[in-house]
Amino acid sequence: AEPQAEVLHWWTSGGEAKSVAVLQEEFASNGGTWTDMPVAGGGGDAAMTALRARVLAGNAPTAVQLKGPAIQEWYEEGVLADISSVAEAEGWADVLPASIAGHMQCDGTWCAAPVNVHRIDWIWANADVLAANGIEMPTTWDEFNAAAVKLMDAGVIPLAHGGQSWQDATVFEAVVLGLGGPEFYQKALVELDPEALTSDTMVQVFDQMRTLRGYVDENFSGRDWNLATAMVMNGEAAFQIMGDWAKGEFLAAGKKPGEDFLCASTPGDGYLYNVDSFAMFEVEGDDNRAGQELLAKLIVAPKFQEVFNLNKGSIPARTDVSLDAFDICAKISAEDMGSTSAGGSLLPSYAHGMALRGSQAGAITDVVTAHFNSDMSSADAVQQLADAVANSY
Amino acid sequence: MTDLSMPQTQTRSQSATGKIALRWLLYVLLGLFALYYLMPLFVMLTTSLKSLEEIRTGSLISLPREVSFDAWKTAWSGACTGIQCEGLRPYFWNSVLIAVPAVFLSTLIGALNGYVVAQWRFKGANIIFSLMLFGCFIPFQVVLLPMARLLGMMGIAGTIPGLIFVHVIYGLGFTTLFFRNYYVTIPAELTKAARVDGAGFLRIFWSIFLPLSLPIIVVTVIWQFTQIWNDFLFGVSFSQAGTQPVTVALNNIVNSTTGVKEYNVDMAAAIIAGLPTLLVYVVAGKYFIRGLTAGSVKG
Amino acid sequence: MSEWLENHLPKVVLAPSFIAVLIFVYGFIGWTAWVSLTRSKLLPKYEIHGFIQYERLFDSPRWDTAINNLYIFGALFIVIAMVLGLLLAILLDQKIRVEGVIRTIYLYPMALSMIVTGTAWKWILNPGLGIESMVQGWGFPNFEFDWLVNPDYAIYTIVIAAIWQSSGFVMALFLAGLRSVDGEIIKAAQVDGIPTWRIYTAIIIPSMAPIFLSAFIVLAHLAIKSFDLVIALTGGGPGYATDLPATYMYAMAFSRGDIGQAASSAMIMMLVVFAIVVPYLYSELRAKND
Amino acid sequence: MAPILDINNLYKNYGATEVLKDINISIEPGDFLVLVGPSGCGKSTLLNCIAGLEEITGGTLSIGGKDMTHVSPKDRDIAMVFQSYALYPTMSVAKNITFGMKVRGVDQATQNAKLKDVASLLQIEPLLNRRPSQLSGGQRQRVAMGRALVRDPKLFLFDEPLSNLDAKLRVEMRTEIKKLHQTLDASIVYVTHDQIEAMTLATKIVVLKGGIVQQIGSPAEIYNNPANLFVADFMGSPAMNLIPAQASKTGPGTQIAIARESGETLVLNDARDLSLPEDVILGLRPEDIAEAGFRAGDGVQQAACMVDMVEPAGADTYVVSELGGKQVTARLHAETSAQAGQMLNLAFDMSKVSYFAKETGERLN
């Protein structure tokens, strides 16, 4: 059979597209025919819309960029294909961290192939600004607050932020992890334990969010994340809390990590990951099935993992790839991944759809963003959070 | 038609100055509105002609210091959507293949429907019309999933005929509305005269009503073309690789949340994607009013 | 047979459209109603679970905001766009020399999708980039125009952009209407000594009732479906302050995988539309009949 | 021969408004039926029903012996001129006229020939390329006529086809229509409010009032023997004088007494043997009252009357005098010397008198 694949994804921009092209070339050199079906926008919403329509029409694409619990959700609808044969042949279980491997499995079979690991709880800073104001990279939220006040006095915007709900959620989960610790995070945002959700810690989290709101400039609403990154880059703002794709912006502007900009995990312990992956859909025809298998194999293969992640700013999902070519931030990330994986604090990001199913994650985000963009009290926010989660099933 | 401001040169005395002042006010008002309408286009156009550097540093409203068409070239044939870097060009053709037949069909059917509802009333025609009108309000998000299912069953999922079909179905409410409201103003005696002359249903439509319909055809075509050309939701849901319309490509170019945002390319792409509709407006708009001014409705 | 066809041709011509509407509109509404009673998540399921989705919907503060926004936005948008469209049409009807150019300028926004112009509007309305900073730059440092980022006012920026986009088309519709009024009647009114503005208000405008119907339907349609607009301009933010039922439903159906919830919101949305549009349609079509 | 048009018990309502009530009309091939009646009595509606353009509420209708109650207009083989012209606005005058032929598949040469004929007949040759909106009222009406005249249908329907034409053209057109009727032996239903048109064209006149047929008859019947006060009053211009009077039998004849304001009763004798109630309305046309000396004959009776008003009208002079509390008009020669305020001897042609019942208005003789 001649391997064929129609690939639905939303990696359309510069670095991503280049890395997908790598995959496509490899696919072609292995005798496959690649049909590209990119749908950008809304963090994959548009692609998901298209996916649903196509599945219902009985016309599903062969491979789709999917991640987190959504993979299991689709599996439950009975439309995913089983790629265990590839996974077993390639020994994925040995090279992937256990928590990440868990995301790729449905009812014990392999149904998706991981591409990368993004770390979410990063804090980025402008080195010159920090130096000029005599500030170290903060390691606790109190330190961060103190630094922010200092920066405000100096006329610098402490926190660059874009007012989109997923960005609010990104900051929020970093604060939850930082203030509550990995266990609290697990309880609150993964298990959705009502006690944790209504705990005092959660009130403190919202208090901190309110404080952070004060460190953000007035025009943040609707701002794209990369514009916020640019603010850090050109010294308008000091910090940004954002996943490691922000690094791509710095690098693209010719900035050097450690010199021009600094990267560190957000205050507190733990590691929040976002794993991109491809799920294979049930399709007709040997050609297509062959395509799926080939694709799965290539995606997890070291070569692609390296090339792709160099371009994307993330780190490989498999642990056996050499990090020599990667920058310092990536190295930190990989190292932390190893350590937290062992310590049980390698946690899925809720803001990026790794921890929860869509409706629960969305319910939380609604409250977070409503709180951040109004003068809602923390107590109210906590109450609403519990209600919203309860209402989301 | 009659022009209300006809011989108003008034005896050059009392109200002459008042009239001139009024006239000035009128033009100032029209000019202000023109500014309001032009502002976004101005911003888009100037941005598309600036370099990225200038966009980052300069003011939004300022004219480009140095005009460059690179962004346009990139948008048309170089920008990457996914792994292909062919710009908007290949998708453009898809859009044409979808929009032209869909506009034609929905306009034609709408004209026939409007003609029936306005001039050949039968019992229940008004109820049917109301039902069709209400169809205008159904949110398209609602129909996505069942429609996908039906398209799959009909075997035209992901194809251009499938997209044409969807656009025609959901355009019917409007096209019927437009034609019906136009045709009710045409005196019933015209149909009567033609019937006595021996013309049948279709003949009357073809020979009497269609020639009268230029303005409303233009309105309908403008509306339908805009709706269909600019449609994203159906385009993204009911297409597959190879049948995606230009809006999906534009979306891919504009909505890339990672990497450096090339605003000038985005803007250029946006303008290019909008050019056909703009063109339709500029060209058709002329006929639209002209058809009406000919005032041919009156016998 | 051909005799029969002859006599029933009008019905035969209308039939396919009617059937299509029955299936693709009312059938789908029925489908949605059904799904809204289920616990469908990622894909539709057909097992009835009662009104749970509606309970969830009414418990959701976000939905409250969305519905309120629909009222505010819908009312302001339809009224202002109609009034403005009519006003512009009347102004343009005064034998303007460059009418063609001005008309095109007013009309073109409809040609561009909001997805496209949204970015431009976002810049223009952004306090730090657009009008506010421009006016401040002209030496009015106290000038404030921060609606876009103010949760209480953000919905009005949507109104501004929506009016920008559609009022030109409404103007064109009205201009068409103004000019199709029988000239003799206007002459009669002039001779009757009716001042120009009264000719408009008492004679021309009332005789344009079908045009108002068209304009209303077009605007209501746009109001209910202004999905692109919100996404492009505010993305529903700040927070979810500018959420509309359409964006709510989309979010539920496609980003959250909560199709049951989306279906229930769609049903409520259609009920709202029904409550507003049906009486209007009824009175409009009634008037035509007698 | 079967009647070309046969209307039985036709009813027509617009919603709750009854516009036509129990109409029964039947015309033979070659008949020229003129519909007259006051404005709004339902003439146009009746034409529309005959043409099949309005669904009828009750009754049946057949054309050429075939039941047409539910047949569509184009299969009724009729031609019609509309009161509101109903010209096709986007077509030139020439195309307006030839459209029907084109639809019926008449060949181009015939079309052109017919167009030429009709255009010259209607004097619209110079207008053939104009649009209807560029025509004057009368010109539009002529084009509308042209559209019907190029056809050769079973039945022509004309709705006031000459109302916007000047007298001269109208007379010419009238003659042409008459010719058309005679040479083609066409059957025609014609609405007019022009008395002369009605009189000169009709072979049969139908008088309608409020949707009810008042009288059907030949022009002479209608004019000379109106069936009731309405018809008497309606037909003829100036109208028939309708004078309240007292009738009493005298020998074979009848004596008629008419009260006068001046007090002196006017007594006239009708030689005919009639049986009349006491209170009657006497109907006499202005032309049957002449200046004494200009009219002689068996039934003519003279009486001196006071002239209240003199109204010269070109060819004639009308003289008005009070009789039975009514203004009675007499038609005198243009060169009469009669003057207001003067007593004048008038000659009443009693053989022409119609009598009507005072209560019901029905004709008595």
Add this chain to the structure above:
Amino acid sequence: MAPILDINNLYKNYGATEVLKDINISIEPGDFLVLVGPSGCGKSTLLNCIAGLEEITGGTLSIGGKDMTHVSPKDRDIAMVFQSYALYPTMSVAKNITFGMKVRGVDQATQNAKLKDVASLLQIEPLLNRRPSQLSGGQRQRVAMGRALVRDPKLFLFDEPLSNLDAKLRVEMRTEIKKLHQTLDASIVYVTHDQIEAMTLATKIVVLKGGIVQQIGSPAEIYNNPANLFVADFMGSPAMNLIPAQASKTGPGTQIAIARESGETLVLNDARDLSLPEDVILGLRPEDIAEAGFRAGDGVQQAACMVDMVEPAGADTYVVSELGGKQVTARLHAETSAQAGQMLNLAFDMSKVSYFAKETGERLN
């Protein structure tokens, strides 16, 4: 007193079509000017120009002594009835009539009173709540009249306001308009193609042809002394007989010889002292040719003529005979015994004869 309407050298073109050429008309307050002329001669256009609804191409126009050439219609203080009615389609009949008053701020009571008056005058009381689309042609026309009649303007303009009414109503309306004119002393410009309307209403008639004024004068002048062949032919119904003849002087009078197909020349003597060229066209109205014995007087001359056709028309009977190669019509009494094919003695009233130049058509006497 200044003329109420003064038109000087008015020209009007539609593109290249000259519709009105060098019109000069002036009317005094209280005048009743009737415009007549063939269809398409520019009557409606002239009214439109007076009302200010059409920009004039050349010349000036003043109303009530003020130059109005460029004044907008609403400031001209005129009321107008349109040939096409032009009712406000969305308003009820009552509102159509009162709307102008309402705009001018007339108080409600007056509005109601005027509406009532006018509605009863026009017999439209039962229609007051209808929409124009629910009216018959004649009913619409009456509403259009009503709209003008409730006003009290400097000048009324009526464009064929009675053309769709039945004869009876028309006569009544005519009388009402006459009354209106007399009691209000209103100034009126009136277009009609009804000869009787023109004759009975006008104080002044303007005959137009192809946009050129042919004659202006009182009804009697126009009727009795038409300025040229066109006017002679156009005014009067049936038209004036226009017979080519040979004139020759005999003593103080004139001898007129008319060729006949039968060969025998008809010779008539006109007693008047006229100087005529040899070839003339003789004009004599049908009513000036009577049956011998019914007409006597100074200028009356008798001659036997062959009756070609007899046309009864209610009140009269027309008899047609060939004279000078023309069909000559004579108006006889209704009860004439004349029959086609028979020789009949006709009386020609030579004192009424008009003479026209054969070439130019201008009047000679």
